[in-house]
Amino acid sequence: MPERRVAVVTGSATGVGAATVLGLARRGYDVVINYTKSAAEAAASSAACAEAGADTLMVRADVADDADCRGMVAAAVDRWGRIDALVNNAGRTSVASMAGWEGLDAQVFHDIYAVNLIGAFQMIRACAPELKKARGAIVNVSSMAGALGIGTSAPYIASKGALNALTLNVARMLAPDVRVNAVCPGLILSRWFASGAGEGGMDLLKSQYEQAVPLERASTPADIADAVIWLIDGAASMTGELLLLDSGMHLGKGLSGGRTAP
Numbered sequence: 180m181p182e183r184r185v186a187v188v189t190g191s192a193t194g195v196g197a198a199t200v201l202g203l204a205r206r207g208y209d210v211v212i213n214y215t216k217s218a219a220e221a222a223a224s225s226a227a228c229a230e231a232g233a234d235t236l237m238v239r240a241d242v243a244d245d246a247d248c249r250g251m252v253a254a255a256v257d258r259w260g261r262i263d264a265l266v267n268n269a270g271r272t273s274v275a276s277m278a279g280w281e282g283l284d285a286q287v288f289h290d291i292y293a294v295n296l297i298g299a300f301q302m303i304r305a306c307a308p309e310l311k312k313a314r315g316a317i318v319n320v321s322s323m324a325g326a327l328g329i330g331t332s333a334p335y336i337a338s339k340g341a342l343n344a345l346t347l348n349v350a351r352m353l354a355p356d357v358r359v360n361a362v363c364p365g366l367i368l369s370r371w372f373a374s375g376a377g378e379g380g381m382d383l384l385k386s387q388y389e390q391a392v393p394l395e396r397a398s399t400p401a402d403i404a405d406a407v408i409w410l411i412d413g414a415a416s417m418t419g420e421l422l423l424l425d426s427g428m429h430l431g432k433g434l435s436g437g438r439t440a441p
Contacts, residue, residue, distance in 0.1 A: 183234070184313075185259045186411070187211040187251065189242050189302060190269030192221035195320060195367065198404035199266055200224060204233035206412060211255050212237045213269065234259070242269045242298030245305075252305040262309035264411045267299040267342075268320040272335040280333070288334045295338035296345065303349055303359075311356040316411045319346050319361040320403070323425045326363045339363075343421050350419035358418040360410045365425035366397040393427030 186203045190196040192214040200210040201224070210233050214221035218239070225235040236258050240247035255262055271294040273287050299319055310317065324330040325339025343361055350359035366388040389395045406424055410417065423429055 183259075184208050184263040185210070185255060185261050186264040186266065187213070187255055187262055187302070187306060188266040188268055189213045189298070191266075192217035192224050195364075195400045195403045195407075196266070196268040197224040197227075198400040199268065199407050200233075200235075201227050201231060202401075202404045202408045203264070203411070204228035204231040204235075206408065207232075208264070209234040209259055210236075211251060213240055213242075213251060215239065215241050215269075241294075242267075242302055243293035245301045248298070248301040248305045252302075252309070256309060261313055262306050263313040263315040265302060265306045265310060265315070265317045266320065266407055266411075267302055267317070269298055270295055270320065273332050283334065288337070291332075291334040291338050292341070295335070296341045299342055300345060307353065307357070311353070314356055315358075317349070317353075317357060317359045318407045318410045319359075320407070321346070321361040321363045321421065323363050323365045323423065323428055326421060326423060327429060346421065347419050354418060358410075358414070360414070360417060360420045360422060362403060362406050362410070362422045362424055364398055364403050365392065365428045367403060368397050368399050389426075391428070392425065393430055396426055398424060398426065 184207060186208045188196050188200045188210060191200045191212045200212055203210055210228055212221050212225050212235055221237050225237050228235045236254060238251045238254055240251045242248055271291050273291060303317060319342055321342045322339040324336045325343050328336055330336050346359055346361040353359055385397050388397050403424055406422060
């Protein structure tokens with residue numbers, strides 16, 4: 180029987196992270212399930228992965244804390260002796276329109292960058308020696324907000340734009356041993372987006388999004404997880420790519436003059 184591979188997925192108690200660890204478990208990976216507050220959800224994610232045949236390790240850690248990052252990686256290496264894949268999925272945002280800019284202070288930027296950018300860098304740095312030995316892969320979960328400069332939160336948009344730039348830089352630095360890519364989703368039908376939309380706001384947000392994008396659908400966590408897993412297990416010739424998973428948002432609906440017959 181081939182040796183099982185190991186993946187570390189940050190923010191993997193719910194949403195895209197939970198879908199990713201479950202998909203990896205089904206493909207023969209043992210998985211680190213990372214969380215900060217959602218202990219019950221992390222336990223549920225762990226149980227689902229175990230049922231799929233994976234050995235799991237639940238680690239409560241804040242990626243904004245470098246010691247936590249290094250501790251999570253050390254725990255994985257102690258448990259399995261290797262790391263083959265890292266998915267930087269943990270994220271943080273704030274909701275602030277242009278009209279609310281006066282409510283943004285530097286600390287909001289610092290708090291969001293600490294998770295979305297610095298946390299990703301710290302995890303990459305901690306995992307890099309093991310990933311090089313395994314000739315593994317890194318996938319950063321970014322956002323169309325960073326690719327297109329759109330959305331309501333300037334700190335979040337800027338953090339994801341910076342994460343995209345970091346992806347390109349690290350892809351150069353870790354080649355040829357480690358492939359490094361990012362996915363840039365649009366709207367995802369997840370608890371994370373729903374919490375930002377507010378009570379009753381998710382249905383409206385979904386409707387507006389699906390009217391605005393060419394494919395007329397929002398993504399599910401499983402949609403994004405499928406792409407992440409492909410970048411890990413396939414995409415052998417791909418590194419430094421920002422994969423747009425936005426139902427065609429970047430095309431601009433209607434710019435072609437509408438649908439034409441085949």
